[in-house]
Amino acid sequence: MRHMSIVATAVAGLLSAVATTAPAAPRGVEAALARLDMAQKEMVAQADVAKLAALSAPELTINAPTGRVLSREEFLAMMRDGRIGAEEFDRTIERVRVSGDTGVVMGSERFTPTAASELGRTYGTAPLRRRYTNIYQRHHGRWYWLARHANVVPMPPGRSP
Template sequence: MKNSLLFFVYMLTLKVAAQNTEQELIQHIHLLEQQEINAILEKDIKTLEEIWDPEFTVNNPYNMIVPDRQAVIDRIKDGVINYSVFTRDAEKTLVYDNMVITMGEEEIVPNSDNPAINRSMKRRYTNIWQNKNGRWVIVARHANQICSE
Protein backbone atom coordinates (compact mmCIF):
# COMPACT_ATOMS: atom_id res chain seq x y z
CA MET A 1 0.00 0.00 0.00
CA LYS A 2 2.82 2.37 0.91
CA ASN A 3 4.57 1.67 -2.40
CA SER A 4 1.34 2.33 -4.31
CA LEU A 5 0.94 5.69 -2.59
CA LEU A 6 4.56 6.63 -3.32
CA PHE A 7 4.13 5.63 -6.96
CA PHE A 8 0.95 7.73 -7.23
CA VAL A 9 2.70 10.79 -5.73
CA TYR A 10 5.67 10.26 -8.07
CA MET A 11 3.42 10.05 -11.15
CA LEU A 12 1.46 13.12 -10.05
CA THR A 13 4.72 15.04 -9.61
CA LEU A 14 5.86 14.05 -13.12
CA LYS A 15 2.54 15.17 -14.60
CA VAL A 16 2.66 18.57 -12.84
CA ALA A 17 6.29 19.05 -13.93
CA ALA A 18 5.38 18.25 -17.55
CA GLN A 19 2.46 20.70 -17.45
CA ASN A 20 4.71 23.43 -16.03
CA THR A 21 7.29 22.78 -18.76
CA GLU A 22 4.60 22.92 -21.46
CA GLN A 23 3.20 26.18 -20.05
CA GLU A 24 6.71 27.66 -19.96
CA LEU A 25 7.22 26.66 -23.60
CA ILE A 26 3.90 28.22 -24.61
CA GLN A 27 4.86 31.46 -22.82
CA HIS A 28 8.25 31.40 -24.56
CA ILE A 29 6.65 30.94 -28.00
CA HIS A 30 4.18 33.77 -27.32
CA LEU A 31 7.10 36.04 -26.36
CA LEU A 32 8.88 35.09 -29.58
CA GLU A 33 5.73 35.89 -31.54
CA GLN A 34 5.61 39.34 -29.93
CA GLN A 35 9.28 39.84 -30.82
CA GLU A 36 8.41 38.88 -34.39
CA ILE A 37 5.61 41.47 -34.49
CA ASN A 38 7.89 44.18 -33.10
CA ALA A 39 10.60 43.27 -35.61
CA ILE A 40 8.13 43.47 -38.50
CA LEU A 41 6.88 46.87 -37.34
CA GLU A 42 10.46 48.14 -36.90
CA LYS A 43 11.75 46.39 -40.06
CA ASP A 44 14.36 44.69 -37.86
CA ILE A 45 15.72 42.19 -40.38
CA LYS A 46 18.36 40.80 -38.01
CA THR A 47 15.73 39.72 -35.46
CA LEU A 48 13.51 38.27 -38.19
CA GLU A 49 16.44 36.21 -39.49
CA GLU A 50 16.75 34.73 -35.99
CA ILE A 51 13.02 33.98 -35.66
CA TRP A 52 12.34 32.77 -39.20
CA ASP A 53 13.96 29.57 -40.46
CA PRO A 54 15.92 30.04 -43.74
CA GLU A 55 13.29 27.84 -45.44
CA PHE A 56 10.41 29.75 -43.79
CA THR A 57 7.43 29.46 -46.15
CA VAL A 58 4.33 31.66 -46.09
CA ASN A 59 0.91 31.07 -47.60
CA ASN A 60 -0.08 34.73 -47.55
CA PRO A 61 -3.45 36.54 -47.66
CA TYR A 62 -2.90 37.47 -51.32
CA ASN A 63 -3.14 33.83 -52.47
CA MET A 64 0.61 33.49 -52.91
CA ILE A 65 3.11 31.12 -51.43
CA VAL A 66 6.26 33.00 -50.51
CA PRO A 67 8.94 30.28 -50.71
CA ASP A 68 11.58 31.26 -48.17
CA ARG A 69 12.77 33.73 -45.54
CA GLN A 70 14.70 35.89 -48.00
CA ALA A 71 11.64 36.34 -50.22
CA VAL A 72 9.63 37.53 -47.19
CA ILE A 73 12.44 39.85 -46.14
CA ASP A 74 12.57 41.24 -49.69
CA ARG A 75 8.84 42.03 -49.39
CA ILE A 76 9.60 44.02 -46.22
CA LYS A 77 12.51 45.85 -47.89
CA ASP A 78 10.31 46.62 -50.92
CA GLY A 79 7.57 48.06 -48.68
CA VAL A 80 5.01 45.37 -49.53
CA ILE A 81 4.96 44.34 -45.87
CA ASN A 82 4.73 47.68 -44.07
CA TYR A 83 2.37 48.11 -41.12
CA SER A 84 1.68 50.90 -38.66
CA VAL A 85 -0.26 48.49 -36.41
CA PHE A 86 0.13 44.75 -35.94
CA THR A 87 -1.54 42.84 -33.12
CA ARG A 88 -2.03 39.12 -32.62
CA ASP A 89 -4.29 37.05 -30.37
CA ALA A 90 -3.17 33.43 -30.07
CA GLU A 91 -6.40 31.56 -29.44
CA LYS A 92 -4.92 28.05 -29.48
CA THR A 93 -1.41 26.72 -28.99
CA LEU A 94 -0.63 23.08 -29.67
CA VAL A 95 2.58 21.53 -28.34
CA TYR A 96 4.21 18.45 -29.87
CA ASP A 97 7.69 16.92 -29.48
CA ASN A 98 9.74 19.51 -31.35
CA MET A 99 6.87 21.50 -32.85
CA VAL A 100 4.47 24.17 -31.63
CA ILE A 101 1.51 25.46 -33.63
CA THR A 102 -0.19 28.74 -32.78
CA MET A 103 -3.53 29.78 -34.26
CA GLY A 104 -5.72 32.79 -33.85
CA GLU A 105 -6.56 36.24 -35.11
CA GLU A 106 -4.37 39.17 -35.98
CA GLU A 107 -5.03 42.72 -37.03
CA ILE A 108 -2.86 44.89 -39.24
CA VAL A 109 -3.04 48.44 -40.50
CA PRO A 110 -0.92 49.02 -43.60
CA ASN A 111 1.37 52.03 -43.37
CA SER A 112 0.34 53.98 -46.45
CA ASP A 113 -0.52 57.51 -47.52
CA ASN A 114 -3.45 56.08 -49.46
CA PRO A 115 -6.56 56.20 -47.20
CA ALA A 116 -8.18 53.38 -49.20
CA ILE A 117 -5.31 51.07 -48.23
CA ASN A 118 -4.57 52.50 -44.80
CA ARG A 119 -7.37 50.70 -42.95
CA SER A 120 -7.57 47.97 -40.36
CA MET A 121 -7.64 44.39 -41.65
CA LYS A 122 -8.35 41.31 -39.58
CA ARG A 123 -6.79 38.00 -40.49
CA ARG A 124 -6.78 34.40 -39.29
CA TYR A 125 -3.33 32.91 -38.91
CA THR A 126 -1.43 29.73 -38.18
CA ASN A 127 2.28 29.73 -37.29
CA ILE A 128 4.28 26.51 -37.17
CA TRP A 129 7.33 26.59 -34.90
CA GLN A 130 10.02 23.96 -34.80
CA ASN A 131 12.93 23.42 -32.44
CA LYS A 132 16.04 23.32 -34.63
CA ASN A 133 19.44 23.01 -32.98
CA GLY A 134 18.02 24.12 -29.62
CA ARG A 135 16.27 27.22 -31.02
CA TRP A 136 12.60 27.75 -31.78
CA VAL A 137 12.02 29.13 -35.29
CA ILE A 138 8.96 29.59 -37.46
CA VAL A 139 9.15 27.18 -40.39
CA ALA A 140 5.76 27.89 -41.98
CA ARG A 141 2.88 30.31 -41.73
CA HIS A 142 -0.57 30.74 -43.19
CA ALA A 143 -2.64 33.91 -42.99
CA ASN A 144 -5.90 34.83 -44.67
CA GLN A 145 -7.92 38.00 -44.53
CA ILE A 146 -11.32 37.80 -42.85
CA CYS A 147 -13.93 39.04 -45.32
CA SER A 148 -15.98 41.95 -44.06
CA GLU A 149 -19.73 41.46 -44.10
Protein backbone atom coordinates in the same frame (compact mmCIF):
# COMPACT_ATOMS: atom_id res chain seq x y z
CA MET B 1 -37.16 18.71 -3.84
CA ARG B 2 -35.70 15.63 -5.55
CA HIS B 3 -36.16 17.40 -8.93
CA MET B 4 -34.15 20.42 -7.71
CA SER B 5 -31.34 18.11 -6.55
CA ILE B 6 -31.18 16.41 -9.96
CA VAL B 7 -31.13 19.78 -11.74
CA ALA B 8 -28.40 21.11 -9.42
CA THR B 9 -26.30 17.99 -9.98
CA ALA B 10 -26.72 18.26 -13.76
CA VAL B 11 -25.76 21.96 -13.77
CA ALA B 12 -22.70 21.27 -11.59
CA GLY B 13 -21.63 18.48 -13.95
CA LEU B 14 -22.08 20.71 -16.98
CA LEU B 15 -20.08 23.55 -15.41
CA SER B 16 -17.32 21.10 -14.49
CA ALA B 17 -17.18 19.79 -18.07
CA VAL B 18 -17.02 23.32 -19.49
CA ALA B 19 -14.28 24.29 -17.05
CA THR B 20 -12.14 21.29 -17.99
CA THR B 21 -12.55 21.74 -21.76
CA ALA B 22 -11.94 25.50 -21.92
CA PRO B 23 -8.44 26.34 -23.23
CA ALA B 24 -6.05 27.07 -20.40
CA ALA B 25 -3.39 29.74 -20.43
CA PRO B 26 -0.18 28.34 -21.91
CA ARG B 27 2.43 27.12 -19.43
CA GLY B 28 6.08 26.22 -19.65
CA VAL B 29 7.28 25.66 -23.20
CA GLU B 30 3.95 26.80 -24.65
CA ALA B 31 4.15 30.10 -22.76
CA ALA B 32 7.71 30.62 -24.01
CA LEU B 33 6.56 29.96 -27.58
CA ALA B 34 3.67 32.42 -27.15
CA ARG B 35 6.18 35.09 -26.04
CA LEU B 36 8.35 34.31 -29.08
CA ASP B 37 5.32 34.61 -31.35
CA MET B 38 4.53 38.06 -29.91
CA ALA B 39 8.19 39.03 -30.41
CA GLN B 40 7.89 37.90 -34.05
CA LYS B 41 4.88 40.20 -34.42
CA GLU B 42 6.92 43.10 -33.06
CA MET B 43 9.73 42.32 -35.53
CA VAL B 44 7.24 42.61 -38.40
CA ALA B 45 5.63 45.74 -36.93
CA GLN B 46 9.04 47.41 -36.65
CA ALA B 47 10.31 46.00 -39.99
CA ASP B 48 13.30 44.52 -38.14
CA VAL B 49 14.64 42.43 -41.01
CA ALA B 50 17.83 41.40 -39.17
CA LYS B 51 15.87 39.87 -36.27
CA LEU B 52 13.36 38.26 -38.65
CA ALA B 53 16.24 36.72 -40.62
CA ALA B 54 17.75 35.32 -37.42
CA LEU B 55 14.40 33.86 -36.31
CA SER B 56 13.52 32.37 -39.71
CA ALA B 57 14.42 28.84 -40.69
CA PRO B 58 16.09 28.55 -44.10
CA GLU B 59 12.95 26.68 -45.26
CA LEU B 60 10.52 29.38 -44.07
CA THR B 61 7.43 29.27 -46.26
CA ILE B 62 4.58 31.75 -45.99
CA ASN B 63 1.08 31.53 -47.43
CA ALA B 64 0.60 35.30 -47.44
CA PRO B 65 -2.70 37.19 -47.18
CA THR B 66 -1.96 38.57 -50.64
CA GLY B 67 -2.68 35.10 -52.03
CA ARG B 68 0.96 34.25 -52.75
CA VAL B 69 3.33 31.68 -51.31
CA LEU B 70 6.62 33.27 -50.27
CA SER B 71 10.03 31.80 -49.55
CA ARG B 72 12.20 33.15 -46.74
CA GLU B 73 14.21 35.22 -49.23
CA GLU B 74 11.09 36.67 -50.88
CA PHE B 75 9.58 37.56 -47.50
CA LEU B 76 12.74 39.27 -46.23
CA ALA B 77 13.14 41.20 -49.51
CA MET B 78 9.52 42.40 -49.25
CA MET B 79 10.11 43.51 -45.66
CA ARG B 80 13.27 45.38 -46.72
CA ASP B 81 11.66 47.30 -49.57
CA GLY B 82 8.32 48.05 -47.90
CA ARG B 83 6.07 45.71 -49.87
CA ILE B 84 5.17 44.34 -46.43
CA GLY B 85 4.58 47.10 -43.90
CA ALA B 86 2.29 47.93 -41.03
CA GLU B 87 0.98 51.20 -39.67
CA GLU B 88 -0.54 49.26 -36.76
CA PHE B 89 -0.36 45.58 -35.86
CA ASP B 90 -2.13 43.79 -32.99
CA ARG B 91 -2.24 40.05 -32.42
CA THR B 92 -4.35 37.85 -30.18
CA ILE B 93 -3.02 34.36 -29.58
CA GLU B 94 -5.86 31.88 -29.21
CA ARG B 95 -4.06 28.55 -29.08
CA VAL B 96 -0.49 27.31 -28.61
CA ARG B 97 0.40 23.64 -29.03
CA VAL B 98 3.78 21.96 -28.83
CA SER B 99 4.42 18.41 -29.97
CA GLY B 100 8.02 17.34 -29.72
CA ASP B 101 10.10 19.89 -31.59
CA THR B 102 7.15 21.45 -33.44
CA GLY B 103 5.14 24.37 -32.10
CA VAL B 104 1.94 25.81 -33.56
CA VAL B 105 0.51 29.22 -32.63
CA MET B 106 -2.93 30.28 -33.92
CA GLY B 107 -5.04 33.35 -33.49
CA SER B 108 -6.30 36.59 -34.93
CA GLU B 109 -4.66 39.82 -36.01
CA ARG B 110 -5.69 43.38 -36.66
CA PHE B 111 -3.31 44.72 -39.27
CA THR B 112 -3.31 48.18 -40.82
CA PRO B 113 -1.06 48.07 -43.90
CA THR B 114 1.07 50.96 -45.09
CA ALA B 115 -0.09 52.64 -48.32
CA ALA B 116 3.02 51.44 -50.20
CA SER B 117 2.64 47.79 -49.17
CA GLU B 118 0.98 45.11 -51.31
CA LEU B 119 -1.88 44.83 -48.82
CA GLY B 120 -2.19 48.63 -48.74
CA ARG B 121 -2.47 48.79 -52.52
CA THR B 122 -5.05 45.98 -52.50
CA TYR B 123 -7.19 46.94 -49.48
CA GLY B 124 -6.20 50.52 -48.70
CA THR B 125 -4.90 51.62 -45.34
CA ALA B 126 -7.95 50.55 -43.36
CA PRO B 127 -7.48 48.01 -40.56
CA LEU B 128 -7.80 44.40 -41.72
CA ARG B 129 -8.96 41.48 -39.64
CA ARG B 130 -6.85 38.38 -40.24
CA ARG B 131 -6.57 34.79 -39.05
CA TYR B 132 -3.08 33.36 -38.74
CA THR B 133 -1.08 30.24 -37.97
CA ASN B 134 2.65 30.34 -37.25
CA ILE B 135 4.63 27.11 -37.07
CA TYR B 136 7.96 26.92 -35.27
CA GLN B 137 10.53 24.15 -35.14
CA ARG B 138 13.02 23.62 -32.32
CA HIS B 139 16.52 22.78 -33.50
CA HIS B 140 19.40 22.32 -31.03
CA GLY B 141 17.29 23.88 -28.27
CA ARG B 142 16.31 26.99 -30.24
CA TRP B 143 12.98 27.81 -31.92
CA TYR B 144 12.96 28.82 -35.59
CA TRP B 145 10.00 30.21 -37.53
CA LEU B 146 9.25 27.56 -40.14
CA ALA B 147 5.89 28.38 -41.75
CA ARG B 148 2.99 30.82 -41.70
CA HIS B 149 -0.48 31.07 -43.10
CA ALA B 150 -2.44 34.33 -42.85
CA ASN B 151 -5.65 35.34 -44.53
CA VAL B 152 -7.80 38.45 -44.52
CA VAL B 153 -11.26 37.81 -43.07
CA PRO B 154 -13.90 39.56 -45.16
CA MET B 155 -16.01 41.97 -43.13
CA PRO B 156 -19.68 42.54 -43.84
CA PRO B 157 -20.42 46.10 -45.06
CA GLY B 158 -20.69 48.60 -42.23
CA ARG B 159 -18.63 46.55 -39.74
CA SER B 160 -15.10 47.32 -38.65
CA PRO B 161 -12.37 44.85 -37.65
